[in-house]
Amino acid sequence: MCGIYGYIGEHSAAQIIVKGLRSLEYRGYDSAGIAVIDNVGNINISKFGEHKSSIDKLTKSIKDNKFNGNIGIGHTRWATHGEISKNNSHPHSDSDNTVAIVHNGIIENYLEIKQKLECLGIRFSSQTDSEIIANYLSYEIKKGENLLKAVSKLKKVIRGNSSILAISISNPEEIIGIRLGNAGGIVVGLDDNATYISSDLSALLPRTNKILYLENQEIIKISNRNYKLYNSDLEEIDRSPQKIEVDKYDVDKGEYPHYMIKEINEQPNSIQSSIAGRINFSSNTVILPEIDNKEINISEFNRIIFTGMGTSLHAAMYGAYIFENILGIASSAENSSELRYRNPVIDDKTLLIAITQSGETADTLSAIEHFKNKSCKVISIVESFGTEASRISDSTIRIKAGQEIGVAATKTLTSTMVTLIQLALFFNLDLNKSVGNTISSLIKDISILPSSISEVLNCETEIKKLGNSMSGYSNILYLGRGINISTALEGALKMKEIAYLHAEGYPAGEMKHGVNALLGSKMPTILIIPDDELFEKNLGTINEVKARGSKTLVITDSNSKDLRTLSDDLIVVPKINNLLSPILFIIALQIIAYHTAISLNLDPDKPRNLAKTVTVE
Incomplete structure (x- = not known):
């Protein structure tokens, strides 16, 4: 710390x-x-x-x-x-x-x-x-x-x-x-x-x-x-x-008032950096020289555990969803501090993917060591080589986001998400699975992801107004389903970290099991609603929330008229592959949290009681 x-x-x-x-x-x-x-x-x-x-x-x-x-x-x-x-x-x-x-x-x-x-x-x-x-x-x-x-x-x-x-x-x-x-x-x-x-x-x-x-x-x-x-x-x-050969990072704020908003706006470039030299968009192939097939042979594993802390845990949840979807291998995400102590049932057919942007997170390092002691293979996802995580893991993949100064993770999260997608695609080819239309569509949309992010950033003025309005509340609820449960959790975490507001992220399906008791005029609800197979269920969730008097802010990639009618406020991001859309939703949530903090006269770069790198338990 x-x-x-x-x-x-x-x-x-x-x-x-x-x-x-x-x-x-x-x-x-x-x-x-x-x-x-x-x-x-x-x-x-x-x-x-x-x-x-x-x-x-x-x-x-x-x-x-x-x-x-x-x-x-x-x-x-x-x-x-x-x-x-x-x-x-x-x-x-x-x-x-x-x-x-x-x-x-x-x-x-x-x-x-x-x-x-x-x-x-x-x-x-x-x-x-x-x-x-x-x-x-x-x-x-x-x-x-x-x-x-x-x-x-x-x-x-x-x-x-x-x-x-x-x-x-x-x-x-x-x-x-x-x-x-x-x-x-x-x-x-x-x-x-x-x-x-x-x-x-x-x-x-x-x-x-x-x-x-x-x-x-x-x-x-x-x-x-x-x-x-x-x-x-x-x-x-x-x-x-x-x-050490490393990138020369620009650590000046430049024209921006805070590092956080600068790093939010750097995400088109950080995503481009993460995919540069790794994806061949002509042949739909992924090259990851950091992964040695002799050291990490994906066909030898029947279970993958992702681990991290804080925002890295949310990236781990996203990664587990992606890997099960693309590879068909049982995947789960666990908090590093719990994983290291609960003595999980693991063996040499279990692969650990540890996410630690700094490469020095104490709980995650301990989880890596525990798995290594059980003869499990470990891949670490980090920003820089040479960190402790990279030295004790079997393989290490850089997210290549560039140095992040703001305590609240922004570009390192989205670069991690893109890195995890690339790793899943790489393993998909390693398993000799065919590149069908679904994978081809995903790879194609990765190529337009930086420009799609730019479109979200161009809406900052409109999103800022919603952030300002959130500053008038003490409690906020975030809801998502499926791949966007981690999106809701991350949105709530950002609001807690830098605006000091009580924010809770929940699976939308949990509403009837206790969460509805919180709803009312003093608790606005932010809903992440992609245009996917759960769209109609999410419309039902909006009706539930509104029936109990809560203000609704919907973040979506749909142009549905029903959605416009039901929601009090609406942010529409560009339509993109559903496995990538959480990245766009998260960036909108980052901007909301940032402007909520600014409206409350808080410094988002130095939130109270927090530090960028957590090197103690």
Whole structure:
């Protein structure tokens, strides 16, 4: 959840670290801070726990000469333990200010450790679990250990997933990092004059593409221009850095007021990027070089489980529907946090498809590891290669959406959906199934999907009015059937995430089983109604909703006169293959949620209590 960043080199560390933290702010923006060892060997700390203004205040504070050192660490926080305040902000130091640390993760046994340290006379100034790390390291150093050795002892002391960076006045020319479990990554960047360390690759790429990843139970000691990598027993590991070739993302908002609306409008391009080089529209074939038939042979599986969290779970539900429809293989979608604990009945004929845009979602990584331990094959769907998910899966497919800054997923969702369709079509050919009219029609409509999305975006002015009207309500109901149950759930999630309104997504068939009790003039209903075989059933649902006094907003690809008569408000998107139409419906729902938030004077890029990457349970 949190972002960590470190630097050692020839230049002033403070400015470089703060710039790195800005790149990591999507991981958490409750607080921000840095610790720098100055030119006389003292640790100087500046930190702010003032939510979204923290980094701006931090930037002003480091102009002081005491932040002139060339080694330091920084942190941007998503609060898990303790309120949002300066005391609970990172970096944390020991009471003598001889050690400073930044931490991403959760220490499950921190109360037990804290009590032991308090018995030794050590006092604490925060409510966090992280502060115990600084005090424990200081305790070990006072006993005669160096910083590297002290950090290595953490693996036997703390429980839970953690990534930690530490500096000390006893070893003033080095930063020590350790990764324990799946609490987000630690990535080291190297160039000729400096060494960088971060929780995310994207924060390093402006500086260098010479990269080294830490694996679980590994420790790194970095100094200017070099590094040493160790296992948990401090045995040196010989691993060379790799050169990462990645897209150059445009992370400026440009003419847009927020990243979210910019990323919504980027979806024609992100979808085009996702299909480029993969689909041959002349021969109706799909090429996915990432899938090795010897490694993943679809004919060997009789069951497919899709997993993810949040928006990725909704993509998983969509994927399960698509795969059953196209391949005829039993497919289901499960929440990663539940899947990893319930000990599902699986075997080597079960394929797991794990969806994690960041590639670092803790629950999803744990689900992958569980399946790997059961000798199951795993495909991960991610934005970037080199993430933890891609390293522990059998195959990885990039969605190629480009970097997404807004916390609420928009273009990464629709690119994931298109990637899943392509994977299903690829496997369909792999099973030597004929390319009938249904598949040919689907592939043809994929080719026009970017232009169809553009048509939806051109209706933003009209959709904006509906978003503004939603801001007057406290409760909203979203209904869908079949493939669009996940569409309804995603629409409700977006409204909760950025407009802070109570929104519920339900299968339309559930209405008579309890949901009708909620209906009335204070709860508008948004219905997703495609022009498909369930169209007449959905007309009946509108009548049910209206009979109970609820306002109806219908999103459809039908030009039915009955629909226009029944609905209070109507959004008509272009007609496209029914397996693709949820993408267009979702984009309309994204725009509604965005403008609802704006009407309520909320910042959709930084919703309260949320972070872009969830690296803790």
